[in-house]
Amino acid sequence: EVQLVETGGGLVQPGRSLKLSCVASGFTFNNYWMSWTRQAPGKGLEWVASITNSGGSTYYPDSVKGRFTISRDNAQNTLYLQMNSLRSEDTATYYCTRVGIRAHYFDYWGQGVMVTVSS
C-alpha cells in the first residue's frame, strides 16, 4: 500500500523558514518523480514543486521560485521542501504527492500538513 506521511508543519513568522518532510513507503521511491501541492484554507489546489526521480532536476511555479527548494533522499525514501522567506499567502495545507509514471498528474497524496505564516 502506498503511503506518504508528511511532517514539519506549524506556525511560523513572516520572513522565517520551515522545512517539511515526507516519508514514502509501499512503492519503489526512486522510480518516481515527486511533488508538493498546497491548498490554502477553503481554497483550491496549487502545485508548488516537483523533482525528478534521480533528484537531478527541479521545477517550481513563479509564486515560490527562489524561496522554496524541493529535494529528496532516495536512500531514506524521503522528500523534503525547504521554505524560506515565508509570506502570509504561503499559509496552506501542504500535500506530498507522487507524480504519475506516464504524465504529470498526482496519483497518490499524503494526509497533508498545515503551515501557518503569521506574526
Added chain:
Amino acid sequence: DIQMTQSPASLSASLGETVTIECLASEDIYSNLAWYQQKPGKSPQLLIYYANSLNDGVPSRFSGSGSGTQYSLKINSLQSEDVSIYFCQQNYDSPWTFGGGTKLELK
C-alpha cells in the same frame, strides 16, 4: 500559464441523478487532463487521467471525456458518497495548474 476554468462552481443534485462538471483550458492541452475528488476533510484522490482513463478502484459510474480545450466529468447514478469537491488539472505544460473546483452537494 494555462488557465483552467471549471463550471459550475457548485452543484446540487439528487440521489440517482446524472451530473456533469465542465473544465475549460485556455489553450489546447491534448487530453492531458486529470480529475480529482476531495471528500470533506480528506486529501484529494485521483479519479481520471488522460481525460478518460479511470484510475484503479474508481467506480465505473465516473467517466471523463473531451479533447482540445473542453473536458467534462460525468457521474452517473449519484451516490451519497460522491458529495465532494471535484478539481480538474492540466498536465500538458508547467506550471501544472488546477481548476477552481466544483462543490457537489445532495439536494
